[in-house]
Amino acid sequence: MRIKELSDRTGVSARLLRYYEEQGLLSPRREENGYRHYDEAQVPRVQQIRSLLNAGLTTEIIRAVLPCLADAASSRYPAPDFVSRIREERGRMAERFEFLSKNLQAIDAYLDALVPQ
Template structure:
């Protein structure tokens, strides 16, 4: 399938798909005319990349962990994993955990505030200054 179809199906843009390719996140084939050709697996991979990006992972880390995520865990071979990759994953795990804790605290605070607002009932409406029909003040 062509780049426009993948962009449509993944709710991205062709430019973003070319960026993913440049980052090593996807690897389309090439037609004789040089056009990119994508298979069905690419659609799933792009969606997976977007989810990881929304979770806050940087592309430099995503490119390292994608092979592990696209293989069933019981078939994963951990040969070739560098200590640097493990350290990056540990740092990212700690960063995400801290972010989740912060978001959880904020969600709870907002929830408590909403509960207090609901219990207090509706606030009295503020009165605007009396105005003439043309918008001029009286």
């Protein structure tokens, strides 16, 4: 599929898709005319990239983590610095998740108070 179709299917602008390619997160094949061609596997990959970005990870960390997520059972990055960095990011994600969870509970309580059941 071309970049427009991937954009339509994922809800991610073509501009961002080109940026993801520039950052090494996507690797489309190039056709003879220079157009990018994405295979079907890129749809969930773009969704995964968006999810990780929304969780607060940087594209640099995502680039390093994506291969691990594809095959979580194997450790391709055993370097202690890398593992430590990912643990720190995981800790930050857990803190954000807890904060968002508390906000969600507060909003639910507010809505329950507004709309009697």
